[in-house]
Amino acid sequence: MSPETSLQDPLRFHRKSPPCAVVIYGANGDLTKRKLMPALYRLAYEGRLAPGFAVIGISRTAMSNDDFRERMHESVKKFLEDSPFDEELWKSFSQGLFYLAGDVSDPPSYQALVKCLAEVEEARKTEDNTLFYLSTQPSQYAEIAEGLAASGLNKGKGWRRIVIEKPFGHDLQSARELQSRLEKCFHENEIYRIDHYLGKETVQNIMAFRFGNGIFEPLWNRTYIDHVQITAAESIGVEGRGAYYQEAGALRDMIQNHLLQVMATVTMEPASSFTSDAVRDERAKLLRAIRIMRPDQVPDNAVSGQYGPGRSGSEQVSGFRSEKGVDPESQTNTFAAVTFLVDNWRWAGVPFYIRTGKALPKRITEIAINFRTAPLAMFRKATAGAEALPNVLILRIQPEEGISLNFVSKRPGSGMQLRPVSMDFNYGSSFGERSPSAYETLLLDAISGDATLYTRQDMVEASWQAVQPILDYWSTQKFDFPNYAAGTWGPEAADEMLARWGHTWRRP
Amino acid sequence: MTAEKPIKPDKILKELSEIWSSMAKPDGDAAIADAATHGGGVLRACAMTLVSFVDDEEDSMALNNTLAGLMKEHPSRSVVVRLKEGEDFLDSRVFAQCWMPFGHRRQICCEQIEITASMNRLADVAAIVGPLAVPDLPRVILMRSARIVRAGALRKILPLGDKIIVDSELPGAPCFGELGGLLDAGHITGDLAWTRITDIRALLAHLLQAKSPKQIVIEYSGREAGPEARYLEAWLEAALPATKVGLKGTGGDGGGKPSAVNVDADLKVLLTDGAAEYDMGGMHQRAAMSKCSDEELLNIELGIVIHDPVFERALNRITA
16 A cells, blocks of 8 residues: 555545646736635635645736736735635745746746746756646637747646636637637646536535435426526626627527526536546536427527616616626627427426626526426315415525425414424535535645536536527517616516516525 | 433433524524525534543533534534442433634534533433434544543443544543554544644655665653554554654653654654744755644544554554
């Protein structure tokens, strides 16, 4: 037995990362300050990082290593969540932070990185393992990958991985074009496409719930499930991101990536093992089974919305078109609702309703599994029809993560009066320990070479294929926007979409 | 002396049920319906039965605070058995521990039963506590009573739990020989002294990856190596059979706790309060170590209700 094996204690030890250098492009950006650096610091706090660990931040702003460390110090203190800040630990952690000013379109900047990485490897013993994290404009992904390859940084004694943030293209064609440039520089198994939704504890818990329990999976099919509703609602508007959002819209920003991945997690077949490729194969198969709409089917199965002025609680909210950087005639959707069908044996005929939007009444992300009603309404005469209520299993992703099962129960007393009750599992109260942030989980996974929670190109393409007919159809339409007031649950057409199936949206 | 009222598990369970009913009642039926649909009210949580045996002298407030802290991660039906010397005595009371998670609208409550008994009623205690366990969920015994150890009565309470947790660092704790006897009898056993060295072990496992050291010396402060130092030695011996592992006292009054680990001549890990410090590759490194309150240690142990082969291997090595 090797020393490594015999010293391990999988029951008690947390997973630790191997030595490596993380090169962050866009090191002066919001994502680095708010998410990446606090996540890396927290991993260091928990002792998950190897002693041979370093971060090289790259952006155009000129600054020294010390300036960079000072900026990151402030950011981590400000954005670290649910965790104490240890100045002594920071001193040790910050020794591994380095900075390089450079423009991604400037070839000498890659040569400077070659030199810097060699120096860092010597000083920090990173064993030449390198993770490139592209926290930049998506339009720069391919250029950076090509710059790295041209300077030989895509190969070395140690491993190489590249992490890119969504969006992976802005449509199917651009996603393929991006891939064709990336795959010339890195192997598919070196490309990590991050979808932070998949890193959320509660999304991972969906798999534990489905495949770790014996009682639900037999019910998890068209025989027992009537329909599924997936809601991702934001109570705020675009709040300063108007210029970006105007180019993306709700369908691209949420449904094409996060929510189709969530839907795939809810509906995929059990994997033969909990390994990266086995799990991703099943997700990909499910995404490929989504029925592709014909253009004439889009109006009945997809609803586009944009919020106008309204109220959020007691606050007056202006309409999307009044946001800074937004075209006053903008045709961008801030709300999208789509009915998807999955053409496989398990789900044939079961509608999956997905909706997402800005400026809705509350912030909530949940999946509601609506089961079929009991076959015989034997209590109808004695009740107000309560027994006809379907059982609903609700998987809450945020904000109060948990699982609820709604069912009917007899009211105490004489007679057979039924009423709906809820059986709740609350993630936060059942497991009081701190949950790692999605970025902690995903960064540690990438450094450790575990791609289970990352999306693969075939998954990206399959989800673009599912939404592409909608994008194409909508691009030919002129919508009468705004069509819903801020603080409401979206346009009436979204209700009508479900009414055609005899269903109504849940009010979460 | 007044006649003692008999204590029956059924009665205790009924009292618990009444507590839950009373917590639901004040706002009436409508409040329950509201709780069901809107998430208000009280949420009852239970993941295990935790039976704590303590001596009557133990600070009940400190223990209750520890148990209350555990409820957040391991909501349980908590039974505290307080044992005292002296005349025939047996009494019980029930109450609920509730807290409101930050930002939530619903209280989370757990049940607590407290039984106070004289040592000569231990058999009655066992007969009462057994039926109080929540069906189908793990049952864990937290053994903090020196009286039970002194009386040689440890085995009498074992049938009440699937796992027994002790703390070898406490005065009057069972000795390693007794713990080894529990393992031999097939009981799942945990020792907080072992839990305390988890972070140190994890760090050493990381630092010694792919290394085959010739010698490791564990320094401890005090005249005699304490349980933590001995566990560390036994773990390293079992994991690295080709390495010579030894203990070295450095004097002082540190209670025999490990203060440093020397790996050959090239690595020294200094164990200070809440951190480990060492030099590697010319860089000074500092790794945070858990502060190790009873609550934190128990949170870890309660999460492991199966046999722990690494711990058992180390304990067997000590008792061999």
